Amino acid sequence: MNIIKVNDTQMGGKEAFKIVKADMENGIKVLGLATGSSPITLYKEMTNSDLDFSNMTSVNLDEYVGLKPDNEQSYHYFMKEHLFSKKPFKNSYVPDGSNPDAEAATKAYDKIIEENPIDLQILGIGRNGHIGFNEPGSPLDGTTRKVSLTESTIEANTRFFEDEKDVPRFAYSMGIGSIMKAKKIILLAYGEAKADAIAATVNGPVTTDCPASALQNHPDVTLIVDDAAASKLN
């Protein structure tokens, strides 16, 4: 894994943007995108840039089950607010959390991923090493699935909701197998709360206990980390 150390999230956004820009200049067509706090500075760089995304396709990692796209806590809404309203893509896909039929929703999303192979995937990482909503114990070769969120993820996400009981308990998430098919991956991690997960991702065994450790088997992964997130790397 290639590791880029940065001073702060602003610099992390700039470093990630450089890669996105260079890859777009080299003709990539499909970006895999994440929500959460980690990619926000990258999305700022993208929206402030003169890059044109109108020929690009985006495929997001995940969405809460039960939230409609116009729900302010939905990942559809997040993406619109942080990126798509300012920089429209030709096509933007996010799993359909409003579809209660998990089988249909996840199959439809796998088809989308198959038809739009991801050139560059942006990832954040959970404190427990999750990528997408693939929590510890998830199959390392999985495709899109309905997943139950762990208590630690629910707790981490509570900050975005008025009440902990409003935090959705399920999500549709791209599987780790689907993520691993992306040609290139950038993982962004900032802050001390991510230090254990980053250490396990880089130095630990490849194990379902730390879903991001699967990235050790990917040929082209760049971690962009601040000092705090990198503090437990040897």
Ligand code: F6R
């Ligand atoms: C979001 C996602 C999650 C987040 C992770 C880190 O689409 O897939 O895996 O990347 O929970 O979230 P932040 O960046 O908010 O710390």
